[in-house]
Each structure stands twice: as C-alpha cells, then as structure tokens.
Amino acid sequence: MTVKPEHLGRFDIFGEQQRFFTFFKKIFRHEFRKNGFTRLTTSVFDTEEESRMAYPDGLVMGGCPADRPEYGYVLKSHGYLTMLRAYCAHMRAEPQPVYHYTLEPQFRYLANGRGIDQYWALNAYAIGEADPILDATLLSVYSVILDDVGLAGRYRISLNSRWNTKEQERYIQELVAFFDNKRHLMTDSERVRFQENPLDIFSFESPDIRELLMVAPKIADFLKKDSKEYLANMREYLGILGVETVADDAYYADMPFFTGPVWKIELRTDEEDGSTSWRMVGSGGRFDDLARRVGQSKAVPAVWGELDSDAVLHELMKIGTRLRNKDKIQLYLIQLGDEAKKLAVGLNREAQKRGVNSLLSLGVPSLKMQMKKATDLNTRFVAVIGIMEAKNKVCQLKDLVHGTQEEVPLAELIDTIVERLGTENLDFFHPIKDLIIENQL
Amino acid sequence: MTVKPEHLGRFDIFGEQQRFFTFFKKIFRHEFRKNGFTRLTTSVFDTEEESRMAYPDGLVMGGCPADRPEYGYVLKSHGYLTMLRAYCAHMRAEPQPVYHYTLEPQFRYLANGRGIDQYWALNAYAIGEADPILDATLLSVYSVILDDVGLAGRYRISLNSRWNTKEQERYIQELVAFFDNKRHLMTDSERVRFQENPLDIFSFESPDIRELLMVAPKIADFLKKDSKEYLANMREYLGILGVETVADDAYYADMPFFTGPVWKIELRTDEEDGSTSWRMVGSGGRFDDLARRVGQSKAVPAVWGELDSDAVLHELMKIGTRLRNKDKIQLYLIQLGDEAKKLAVGLNREAQKRGVNSLLSLGVPSLKMQMKKATDLNTRFVAVIGIMEAKNKVCQLKDLVHGTQEEVPLAELIDTIVERLGTENLDFFHPIKDLIIENQL
Numbered sequence: 001m002t003v004k005p006e007h008l009g010r011f012d013i014f015g016e017q018q019r020f021f022t023f024f025k026k027i028f029r030h031e032f033r034k035n036g037f038t039r040l041t042t043s044v045f046d047t048e049e050e051s052r053m054a055y056p057d058g059l060v061m062g063g064c065p066a067d068r069p070e071y072g073y074v075l076k077s078h079g080y081l082t083m084l085r086a087y088c089a090h091m092r093a094e095p096q097p098v099y100h101y102t103l104e105p106q107f108r109y110l111a112n113g114r115g116i117d118q119y120w121a122l123n124a125y126a127i128g129e130a131d132p133i134l135d136a137t138l139l140s141v142y143s144v145i146l147d148d149v150g151l152a153g154r155y156r157i158s159l160n161s162r163w164n165t166k167e168q169e170r171y172i173q174e175l176v177a178f179f180d181n182k183r184h185l186m187t188d189s190e191r192v193r194f195q196e197n198p199l200d201i202f203s204f205e206s207p208d209i210r211e212l213l214m215v216a217p218k219i220a221d222f223l224k225k226d227s228k229e230y231l232a233n234m235r236e237y238l239g240i241l242g243v244e245t246v247a248d249d250a251y252y253a254d255m256p257f258f259t260g261p262v263w264k265i266e267l268r269t270d271e272e273d274g275s276t277s278w279r280m281v282g283s284g285g286r287f288d289d290l291a292r293r294v295g296q297s298k299a300v301p302a303v304w305g306e307l308d309s310d311a312v313l314h315e316l317m318k319i320g321t322r323l324r325n326k327d328k329i330q331l332y333l334i335q336l337g338d339e340a341k342k343l344a345v346g347l348n349r350e351a352q353k354r355g356v357n358s359l360l361s362l363g364v365p366s367l368k369m370q371m372k373k374a375t376d377l378n379t380r381f382v383a384v385i386g387i388m389e390a391k392n393k394v395c396q397l398k399d400l401v402h403g404t405q406e407e408v409p410l411a412e413l414i415d416t417i418v419e420r421l422g423t424e425n426l427d428f429f430h431p432i433k434d435l436i437i438e439n440q441l
Numbered sequence: 442m443t444v445k446p447e448h449l450g451r452f453d454i455f456g457e458q459q460r461f462f463t464f465f466k467k468i469f470r471h472e473f474r475k476n477g478f479t480r481l482t483t484s485v486f487d488t489e490e491e492s493r494m495a496y497p498d499g500l501v502m503g504g505c506p507a508d509r510p511e512y513g514y515v516l517k518s519h520g521y522l523t524m525l526r527a528y529c530a531h532m533r534a535e536p537q538p539v540y541h542y543t544l545e546p547q548f549r550y551l552a553n554g555r556g557i558d559q560y561w562a563l564n565a566y567a568i569g570e571a572d573p574i575l576d577a578t579l580l581s582v583y584s585v586i587l588d589d590v591g592l593a594g595r596y597r598i599s600l601n602s603r604w605n606t607k608e609q610e611r612y613i614q615e616l617v618a619f620f621d622n623k624r625h626l627m628t629d630s631e632r633v634r635f636q637e638n639p640l641d642i643f644s645f646e647s648p649d650i651r652e653l654l655m656v657a658p659k660i661a662d663f664l665k666k667d668s669k670e671y672l673a674n675m676r677e678y679l680g681i682l683g684v685e686t687v688a689d690d691a692y693y694a695d696m697p698f699f700t701g702p703v704w705k706i707e708l709r710t711d712e713e714d715g716s717t718s719w720r721m722v723g724s725g726g727r728f729d730d731l732a733r734r735v736g737q738s739k740a741v742p743a744v745w746g747e748l749d750s751d752a753v754l755h756e757l758m759k760i761g762t763r764l765r766n767k768d769k770i771q772l773y774l775i776q777l778g779d780e781a782k783k784l785a786v787g788l789n790r791e792a793q794k795r796g797v798n799s800l801l802s803l804g805v806p807s808l809k810m811q812m813k814k815a816t817d818l819n820t821r822f823v824a825v826i827g828i829m830e831a832k833n834k835v836c837q838l839k840d841l842v843h844g845t846q847e848e849v850p851l852a853e854l855i856d857t858i859v860e861r862l863g864t865e866n867l868d869f870f871h872p873i874k875d876l877i878i879e880n881q882l
Contacts, residue, residue, distance in 0.1 A: 003488050009527065012483050012484070013481070013482035014481045014527070014541070035800075036798070040453065043452040086450065089450040095817045097803060105485055118484055129803050133786060133801060133803060136786075137801075327479045342678075345678050363572055427475060
C-alpha cells in the first residue's frame with residue numbers, strides 16, 4: 001500500500017486558510033527580522049546516519065528512490081539537526097551568535113497508522129553562544145507574535161529546565177528508583193515506555209501514576225548552582241521583556257539532547273459546552289548537547305523555538321478573526337466576440353499597470369453565466385463589452401456594491417475605476433525601489 | 442551509501458543569496474497576484490501510482506520510511522500532477538478557470554550519479570478552461586517578472602507547439618520514417634533514446650543528425666485548423682501584451698502529455714571571453730492530456746509556467762545587481778557587567794518598538810572584540826554601556842559612518858537614534874492594519 005491522492009490532498013493550503021497562512025508568515029518574518037534574525041532556507045532531508053544518532057527511532061523517516069538505493073535520506077522531522085548542520089558548514093566564521101529563522105515543511109507520523117503528516121513549522125535559532133538573554137529573547141519574540149495576531153490573553157507559556165547531563169542522569173536515577181516498585185500501577189504500554197525513557201512518565205494517564213507524580217522527586221531539586229543561576233537570569237530578562245511564564249515541573253520536552261531551559265506554549269480553547277482546554281502549539285529550549293551526540297568533539301551552544309502554524313491558524317479562524325483580502329478582484333471584464341476579447345486583453349493589462357486588481361472573464365458564452373461568476377468572485381466593478389460595444393468602443397460599467405450601471409467609453413474606463421476605488425485601495429509596488437546600492441543606513 | 446551532510450549543505454540558502462531569493466519571491470507573488478492568481482501550498486510528495494502513469498521512469502523518485510514500507514510516496518519532480526490533484530480535490534466548484542501559483546521545493550537527479558537535487562520552483566497554473574488568452578497571460582507575467590528585476594533585453598522566449606494527440610502521432614510517425622534508414626548516423630545512446638522517444642532527437646548532438654533536422658518534417662506542417670488558430674490567437678494576444686517571442690521548431694518540451702503551445706525562456710550570459718551563451722531558466726505550456734493519462738475519464742484544460750529561481754538569481758548577482766539590505770543592524774548595544782546587560786535588554790526592546798533594527802552584543806568579554814563584531818555586522822551606531830556608564834545611566838554612542846563619539850543619557854538614546862536615522866529608514870509595520878473586516882473594496 002502506498003500513499004493515495006486523498007492523503008496528499010490534506011496538505012493543500014489555499015483560499016481563506018492560505019490567506020491566514022500568508023499573514024502569519026509575514027508577522028513571523030517581521031518580528032524575527034526586527035530582532036536581528038535572518039532567513040535560512042534548508043533541505044527537506046536530513047542524513048540517515050545523523051538522524052539515527054540524534055532522534056528516537058520513530059522519527060527517522062528514511063527513504064530512497066526505488067531505482068537508486070544509494071541516494072538514501074530521511075525526511076526532516078525536526079529542525080535541530082538541519083540547523084546544526086547548516087551552522088557547522090557555513091556559519092562558524094560569522095560574528096557569534098548567528099540568528100536565523102526557517103519557514104519549511106516538516107514531517108511526522110500521524111497517530112493510529114494513518115500515514116505521514118506534512119506540516120509547516122515556523123522555527124528560529126540562535127547558535128554559537130550560551131547566554132540566558134538568547135533563551136529569553138527567542139521566547140519573547142514568539143510571545144510578541146501571538147500578541148500581534150490578536151491572541152494576547154489566550155495562551156500560556158510553561159517553563160521548566162533540563163540541565164547538564166550529570167544533573168539529568170542523577171535525577172533520572174532517583175525517578176526510576178522512586179517508581180521501581182510501582183510499575184504494576186502502569187499499563188503495559190506505559191511500562192515499556194518507562195523502560196525506554198523514564199521522563200516519559202510525565203505524560204502517562206494512569207490515575208495512580210498521576211497522583212504519585214505530585215510527590216515524586218522533582219528535577220528542580222537536583223540542579224546545581226550554574227543551572228539555577230541560568231534559569232534565574234532567563235526569568236529576570238523575561239521580566240524586563242514583559243513575558244509572563246508559569247513554572248511547570250511536569251513539562252519534559254521529549255528529545256534526549258535537551259540540556260537547558262525548555263518551554264511550551266499552549267493556546268486556550270473555549271469549548272462549546274463552556275469548558276476550557278489547552279492545546280500545545282509551540283515549544284523551544286536549549287539543545288547544546290546535540291553536536292556531541294552526532295559525533296562532534298565539542299558542544300555547540302544552541303537555542304531554538306518552534307510554532308505549529310496550522311494549529312495557531314485554526315484557532316485564529318475559529319475565534320472569528322478576519323483578514324483584509326488583498327487578492328480580491330476589483331474589476332471583472334466580460335467580453336462577447338473576438339473584437340471585444342482583444343480590447344479586453346489590453347484594458348486588463350492597463351488596469352493592472354495602474355494598480356487595479358482586474359480579471360478577464362473567459363470560457364463561458366452567456367452573459368448571465370459570466371455575471372454569476374462576477375458575483376461569485378465578489379468583485380466590485382464589472383465592465384461588459386458586447387459586440388456592439390466593441391464596435392462603438394464603449395462598455396456597460398456595473399457597480400455591484402452600489403447597484404448602478406452606465407455606459408462608459410473604453411478610453412475612460414480605467415480612469416473611472418481608479419477614481420472610484422480611491423488611491424488607497426490601489427496596489428502599487430515596484431521592485432525598482434528595492435534595487436538600490438547597498439550601505440544606505 | 443546514503444546522503445552525506447555536505448550534499449545537503451549545498452541546498453542551504455542564506456545571506457546574500459537568501460536576500461535575492463526573498464526579493465525574487467516578492468516580485469513573483471506580486472505580479473501573479475495582480476493577475477488574479479492566488480497562492481497554493483501543496484505536498485512535497487506525489488503518489489507513486491500516478492507518477493508512474495504520468496512521468497518517464499527516471500523522474501519517479503519513490504521512497505518509504507525503512508520501518509513503514511506501507512507509507513510509500515515519491516518526491517515531487519514537477520508540479521503538473523500535484524496541481525491537477527489539488528484542482529480535482531478542491532477546485533471544481535470554483536468559478537473557472539482557477540489561477541494559482543506555488544513557491545515550493547522540487548527534486549531531480551543531478552547528472553553523473555551525483556545524487557538528488559532540491560531546488561525551488563516558481564510555478565503558476567490556470568486550470569479549467571482552454572483559451573489562448575490564458576497561455577498568453579501566463580507567459581506575459583513571467584516576462585514582466587524578468588523585466589521587473591532588471592533582465593529586460595537579456596532573455597529570449599522560444600515558442601513552439603505540440604498539438605492534439607492525433608496530430609502528434611502522425612507527426613512522430615513521419616519523423617521516425619524519415620530517420621529510419623539514418624540510425625547509423627546516431628551514437629549508440631542516441632539510438633536508444635530515439636527508440637524510446639523520437640522527439641528527443643531535437644537534442645541530439647551528432648553533426649549529421651543536426652544537419653538532417655533542417656530538412657526533416659516539421660510539426661507545424663501537421664497541424665490542423667483548430668491547432669493553427671489556437672497558436673495564431675495566442676500570438677495575437679502576446680502582441681497586445683507586448684511580449685516578443687521567436688518561433689523555434691526544435692523546441693519540444695519533454696513530457697509526453699503536453700498538447701498545446703510550449704515555450705521556454707533562456708537567459709543570455711556574456712562570457713568573459715566575449716562569447717555569448719543561452720541558459721534555459723523557465724518553461725511552460727499546455728498539458729490538457731495529463732488527466733486522461735492518469736486514468737481520469739475527461740481531459741482537464743490546464744496551462745502552466747515554471748521558473749528556476751536559482752538560475753535567475755545566479756545571473757542577477759553575476760551582472761552586479763545589488764539589493765537594499767533590510768536586515769541590516771542599525772544599532773548595536775555593547776554592555777559590560779550584569780547591570781549594563783539588564784539595561785541593554787530593555788533598550789533593545791524599546792529600539793525595536795520604535796522601528797530601529799537593533800541587536801545586543803553577547804558572549805564576548807573584551808570591548809575590543811565586541812567593537813570588531815560591530816564592524817563585521819556593518820552597523821551604523823554602537824552604544825557602549827560599561828560598568829560606570831550603567832551606574833550613571835549613560836552610554837558612549839559611536840557613529841561608525843561619521844566617525845564620531847559622544848556621551849548620551851540612556852533616557853535619550855533611542856530618541857537620538859530615531860532622529861539621526863530619519864523616519865524613512867525606520868521599520869514600521871503593524872499587523873493590526875491587515876486585521877480588518879472583509880468586503881472593503
């Protein structure tokens with residue numbers, strides 16, 4: 001069995017959802033750029049060897065072309081490895097730290113054997129220094145982005161820590177010791193998961209285990225001075241930046257190479273029955289230990305954040321946010337006959353040059369059907385050029401908002417439209433203004 | 442053998458190249474939006490079954506996760522199949538035709554067994570009607586884009602036709618008959634290719650074959666009335682839109698499902714030795730026959746265009762085009778000591794809120810090293826807050842362009858920077874202006 005068209009169709013983004021996606025990407029780019037981050041475009045692949053060293057097995061979505069087994073690769077399940085690879089290849093000689101963001105597809109398995117999922121991740125990274133200002137800044141930008149799109153007050157940020165390897169090891173030993181004689185309270189699958197990764201216990205659902213977690217050892221008690229100071233400093237900077245967080249002992253991000261503060265962002269959803277639920281839409285933290293894990297001799301200080309755009313957009317649309325539609329057609333040109341068509345092609349181009357979003361009607365013979373299309377497209381103006389109109393170089397201009405109709409000479413059509421739309425609704429952009437010599441500060 | 446990190450590193454886009462890529466994508470989006478096209482975001486995969494039906498074997502880059510063979514897919518080598526799939530799934534009920542563009546990674550094999558290549562394709566499609574205005578419009582937008590980025594006069598567009606299936610079949614029969622007793626003039630590999638796809642002969646390099654092609658049958662002579670009229674109409678509309686093309690009997694786009702006009706765009710490169718070469722950077726045409734080829738009962742009228750952004754950007758950079766750098770840091774904050782650091786965090790945030798691109802210096806202890814970073818980042822202003830300055834709430838403000846230095850109270854720092862940069866160089870954007878109720882026309 002292989003992937004079916006219907007499965008791939010679920011990854012398509014278009015129409016209203018695409019407009020929100022475009023808007024959200026714009027905010028993301030803007031806020032990170034203001035903070036000195038620049039864009040990085042990377043491969044959708046990781047290498048199989050490094051992925052196996054870095055990630056738990058289930059995340060290694062390897063593959064190779066059937067006829068070229070030598071071109072093995074894995075699909076990118078996270079950005080950590082990709083960013084580290086790009087950093088080591090290109091950025092060691094840059095002023096440190098380097099700041100980058102990516103807007104790219106990532107891949108994961110869907111639950112219950114429903115196949116591969118492609119989703120768009122909005123990631124940001126600061127690599128090359130370990131300073132709690134970086135951890136705080138990165139988190140604050142994500143917070144500003146959510147505020148900017150109108151979600152202030154609708155999300156919460158949980159902060160916890162996973163510290164240096166020694167502290168972690170000691171903590172995990174204590175945790176295992178505490179639960180060792182309580183394994184019979186877990187389900188079968190929880191027992192296996194606990195064996196593989198004891199920290200996973202924080203996501204278990206057995207009621208007895210959840211109760212025991214309240215009194216189980218907490219990692220905060222195993223932190224030494226440096227780790228405590230790092231977190232305290234991060235909190236202080238977050239305070240200066242105006243970002244509120246809650247401490248969450250039970251949040252343990254799931255990657256084995258996390259070493260410092262880790263955080264998650266959850267959106268509040270008000271359900272129809274009056275209840276409230278929280279959905280995780282973002283996460284971040286420090287992963288200094290990844291470089292050593294994939295075989296490098298030295299650690300590379302690295303902090304990252306990630307936001308699942310699909311989840312945020314879903315909530316934005318759900319709470320009734322609406323967007324200005326820049327793609328909206330302002331003038332729809334309906335023509336009947338060859339002569340009219342040629343006139344319409346020229347008028348369409350002229351309209352666009354003058355900043356009017358215009359579109360030619362095509363392929364439907366009857367005027368009635370073409371008018372229906374104009375209504376479906378929600379255009380304001382319709383210009384109809386029939387056979388007689390083409391001969392007399394005029395058109396019937398309809399204003400669908402005001403319900404008027406009048407005959408207008410074709411030579412005056414675009415002037416008329418421009419005047420009625422108003423300059424503020426025209427689309428002016430010319431690339432030449434970006435094409436200037438550098439060093440303009 | 443599997444893919445190595447160095448191989449993936451070649452797909453990374455950052456720094457100057459990324460800035461050109463961003464600029465180019467902006468132009469692309471803008472021009473197509475003006476023409477009524479909206480963005481579509483799709484899967485990086487196609488289904489294996491449809492790819493095998495649609496594309497020649499070499500383009501089916503299938504794969505599946507090693508541990509989940511049931512999740513088979515192929516990497517997208519072209520956009521045709523993806524667009525057709527999205528159209529059939531979501532867009533049949535929209536006003537026809539639908540206009541979409543995509544900016545996504547695609548995949549191909551590198552020559553000489555050097556592995557898989559990931560590149561970014563700028564594609565556009567008009568689906569649902571067959572009208573030569575669509576063919577002409579699509580090509581004209583690509584032409585406007587190249588003019589907009591300053592490449593006017595540096596490219597040429599070749600236009601040819603591959604018509605309905607019957608005409609094609611008759612032509613191919615004649616072509617095979619003409620060359621049947623001349624196969625000994627081909628190389629061994631050319632003979633194989635001729636057997637598999639006779640139209641491939643137009644790219645053969647054997648001198649005798651190239652000479653014979655001048656007198657071989659031409660497809661133009663096999664076109665019937667409808668096909669001739671379609672091309673003539675497209676040419677007439679191109680004339681109205683001001684797009685110049687050259688007729689090229691020898692350009693046969695390589696997909697078996699092309700049915701109508703096909704075109705390619707080549708950029709002129711002036712070599713250092715004074716010679717001139719042409720490099721193909723874009724192509725397009727009509728592929729109405731794809732739907733039937735993948736098993737659908739009815740043809741779907743479809744026209745497409747594609748531009749290889751890497752190739753165009755390479756040429757843009759080569760001819761000395763320069764871009765305004767919006768990512769440039771305007772204020773660099775250097776601090777020494779804990780107190781100074783906290784002050785700097787707050788100032789940095791204030792600067793950003795006021796539209797100044799500012800950045801904190803981190804992690805380097807000596808002032809000299811931090812100043813070197815400021816120079817490397819090519820910033821205009823540097824504010825130094827030492828231990829004494831922090832105590833007195835002042836900073837040393839350096840203007841690296843004018844070579845000046847003065848002491849400025851921290852409370853006045855951002856006002857001073859804003860004034861000296863000038864409003865036109867500040868970065869103002871607030872998403873709230875996009876968040877308005879719809880139906881504003």
